[in-house]
Amino acid sequence: MIRMLLRVLGDQYARPIRRTVALMTTTAIAEGLSYALLVPVLRALFGSEPAAAWPWLIAFGAVVAAYAALRYISDLSGFRVGTTMLRGMYHRLGDHLARLPIGWYNAGRIGQVSALASGGVLQAMSVIAHLLAPSISASVTPLTIIVVMLAFNWQLGLAALVAVPVVAAIQLWTARSTAATDAERAERDQEATGRVIEYLQAQPVLRAGGRSGERFRLLDDSLREVQRVSRRSVLSVLPGAVGLTLTVQAMFTVLLVLGASLALGGNIGAAEVLAILVLAARCADPLLSLADIGSQLRGARSELARLDTVLRTEPLPEAREPIQPVGRDLEFDSVAFRHGGRTVIDEVSLSVPEGQRLAVVGPSGAGKSTLLQLLARFYDVDAGAVRVGGADVRAISTEVLMAQIAIVFQEVYLFDGTIEENVRLGRPDAGVAEVRAAATAARLDEVIERLPGGWAANVGEGGTLLSGGERQRVSIARALLKNAPIVLLDEVTSALDPVNEAAVHEGIERLMAGRTVVMVAHRMRTVQRADRIAFLDGGRIVEEGSHHELLRHGGRYADFWNASLTPATAWDGRG
Structure with missing residues (x-):
């Protein structure tokens, strides 16, 4: 014993x-x-x-x-x-x-x-x-x-x-x-x-x-x-x-x-x-x-x-001699990943130059969110390599890697505490002015003004005392406060009402400004401003290019785009 x-x-x-x-x-x-x-x-x-x-x-x-x-x-x-x-x-x-x-x-x-x-x-x-x-x-x-x-x-x-x-x-x-x-x-x-x-x-x-x-x-x-x-x-x-x-x-x-x-x-x-x-x-x-x-x-x-x-249970191994990433570019090099007995990602190669935006779209279960999780090293790949700043994420210390990345998920979890405490999770040592500025940029200040207690308002376990849109604004304010050079967005606006969606979009635009971004979205209009779009299906990249290039190509992305629009405004491939 x-x-x-x-x-x-x-x-x-x-x-x-x-x-x-x-x-x-x-x-x-x-x-x-x-x-x-x-x-x-x-x-x-x-x-x-x-x-x-x-x-x-x-x-x-x-x-x-x-x-x-x-x-x-x-x-x-x-x-x-x-x-x-x-x-x-x-x-x-x-x-x-x-x-x-x-x-x-x-x-x-x-x-x-x-x-x-x-x-x-x-x-x-x-x-x-x-x-x-x-x-x-x-x-x-x-x-x-x-x-x-x-x-x-x-x-x-x-x-x-x-x-x-x-x-x-x-x-x-x-x-x-x-x-x-x-x-x-x-x-x-x-x-x-x-x-x-x-x-x-x-x-x-x-x-x-x-x-x-x-x-x-x-x-x-x-x-x-x-x-x-x-x-x-x-x-x-x-x-x-x-x-x-x-x-x-x-x-x-x-x-x-x-x-x-x-x-x-x-x-x-x-x-x-x-x-x-x-x-x-x-x-x-x-x-x-x-x-x-x-x-x-x-x-x-x-x-x-x-x-x-x-x-x-073996955790993800830490590199004995960690490497510092140089730059903020991202790369998937012939990445393969299996989970639950099936291949989720299969021979995916992608690159995102520093400061550019990549949108990943595709049907449910295609492996879109898994790409973000591999970038954040929630899992290790089975083959190939995921690189940040030219360094394999497995060779970067967890602390350094997480300092480079801000993540905004679709399902936001807030800890049982005040709004300010949840925002400060992005950077606990931030000053009061910095916290307030991040909240304003995320349009969280609108929520705080109407809540009893303001900044001291309790959000409840998991954020249950706030709506989905309000929780998302807290999450964006948290990411803005962290001020990381790489931003990962996972289906951020897929379940929001129009009012909250507009507010969240505004916050996201401020969050993405000047940063390297990988976003996953179901709502096709959110990806139009991406520098490149990758269409993922069955764990493979089936199409890649800009919004207009993919529409002219008339492939899977164009089908997705047309399905998201009304018949009167659908793209016919000629404009």
């Missing part, structure tokens, strides 16, 4: 963890030794001179005080190390998730990451703070007591020692028998989490279909599976818990019978028998807690294993 913790978190935590384990082990031994002093105390109290118990009582008090101090120090150390590890784990998980390819984030992993980030990390990291001390105490304290029993009477000590391998075997058997159900339980929990998210996201569809009052069958089925697996999990643990209880009770009964036999034979005094039975009773409590502790440790270990799996 500790080895897995260190593997997941890193060796920098090894020293504090080992120190904490040593403190907790010493504390458990001190607890066992404090019980050992009950033997001479009871022997003196039941002997001919009860006053002889005073020195032993003082020693008992001193050991108990030392144990209390050790317990405080070890528990405090456990909480501190646990808190540090929890913070470190969240940072490491967040940093790692930010470096994983976008393709890793499929729908099935939404529940997995949500479960890990909410309860999984907390459960896994709680081992040091909450489970390690009881676990060590439940193992070391009984062993210490058994050693003490051996020192006072070898027959009784040996009888207690026989129970040790039996308890160990029961714990091992329980762990193995519950491993399969624990894994299935985790899988079902993740699936249920995903279904809950799906149910919440599907509310507009369900209500539009008049089914808002109905149960969501997929969610119900998933929750029933969780219930079924939970029942199996409890039943799989039950034999181990019963077996452990019976073993402890049997050990106590054997000690009682053996102690009585030795006392009747005159081999041991009644006081010693009573003291040994008291020790056995103190030994039983931590042993009985092993069942519950073991279950919690297995759950934490399962979460650790899942965290380890995520953290072992």
Whole structure:
């Protein structure tokens, strides 16, 4: 368990963890030794001179005080190390998730990451703070007591020692028998989490279909599976818990019978028998807690294993000796990219000179947005190269590459905070005047003026308190504030009303001015001012040229253009 913790978190935590384990082990031994002093105390109290118990009582008090101090120090150390590890784990998980390819984030992993980030990390990291001390105490304290029993009477000590391998075997058997159900339980929990998210996201569809009052069958089925697996999990643990209880009770009964036999034979005094039975009773409590502790440790270990799996997922590699791009030109050189078992981009070669605009058009599923994602290195190509400023994006550090690029997506995500905080994501160190200027250029100031709270207005999680057009203006203001030399636009105006579309277009024109631009658009009139247009279909470039060149050619682009116009204004190929 500790080895897995260190593997997941890193060796920098090894020293504090080992120190904490040593403190907790010493504390458990001190607890066992404090019980050992009950033997001479009871022997003196039941002997001919009860006053002889005073020195032993003082020693008992001193050991108990030392144990209390050790317990405080070890528990405090456990909480501190646990808190540090929890913070470190969240940072490491967040940093790692930010470096994983976008393709890793499929729908099935939404529940997995949500479960890990909410309860999984907390459960896994709680081992040091909450489970390690009881676990060590439940193992070391009984062993210490058994050693003490051996020192006072070898027959009784040996009888207690026989129970040790039996308890160990029961714990091992329980762990193995519950491993399969624990894994299935985790899988079902993740699936249920995903279904809950799906149910919440599907509310507009369900209500539009008049089914808002109905149960969501997929969610119900998933929750029933969780219930079924939970029942199996409890039943799989039950034999181990019963077996452990019976073993402890049997050990106590054997000690009682053996102690009585030795006392009747005159081999041991009644006081010693009573003291040994008291020790056995103190030994039983931590042993009985092993069942519950073991279950919690297995759950934490399962979460650790899942965290380890995520953290072992290979991120996009960083160049050992990063190259600085020279210039702001863009190039796709015989690029091929496969995803989900199919070829999305196939032998695409394109170039965008510095300061020019390239528009990518084509039918849905042609791979247009994928080209933008390859430029931003959300994925790595399978063949060929994507270059920015003459340098392969794989040879540019992520920080430098992202500093060169501003991206405006169709679906804008805003963080739960104020409008100003969301705009400042473009450049957190920007001055107030720069933020206001970017907002004005994006016509976001019109939105801010009519919102209660103005700049301090909260946008809600995901920007749900703003309309689609308003969110898009925030996104453009963010990109303007970043002031990157390369701009990527992905279907920015495809779902906007005319008023917002006009405002967003104005903001986009200001954003594109003097920059290298690659834009993807469904609305054909937005691409007319591009320097070049590439028509993409089936992952291949089937046509390339200026707006007028492609219209004169009368190919696929012309068909798209004519389909977007009314019959009265359609291009006939002669003008």
